[in-house]
Amino acid sequence: MKPTLYCYFKAGTDHPAQLARLRALQxxxxxxxxxxxxxxxxxxxxxWMEVYPEISDRAAFLEVWQAARLRHGLDMDCHREWFQPL
Known part of the structure; x- marks a missing residue:
């Protein structure tokens, strides 16, 4: 079964700019x-929380996702949790 990534974080003070960066990332x-x-x-x-469902290759996803987060200026602290269906 493919897991889902849940990543939650504090958005910061400039919500419109943060939202624009997150939408570009997504x-x-x-x-x-x-x-x-x-x-x-x-x-x-x-x-706020980012959710990415059904990730078949966690390592490949994380490599791309983390690089993209840096490119989009989203290098803030976040809490990542992986869940999968029972």
Whole structure:
């Protein structure tokens, strides 16, 4: 079963700029075959999450994703967690 990456983080103070960078990142990842979703915590507008489902090759995904995050200026601390279906 293919796992899903959940990456959550504090968005920072400039939400519009951060959102633009994240959307550009997700466009790049989708073009590489890994479409994602961007979520915001319901009770904390500053906590955001990227979700990438059904990753068959975690190492390959992480290499591309981490490089893309740096290119898009998204080098902030984030908490990554992998989950898979039971």
């Amino acid at each position: 466009e790049e990842m989708a073009a590489a075959g890994w479409p994602g979703q961007l979520l915001r915590r319901c009770d904390d507008a500053d906590t």
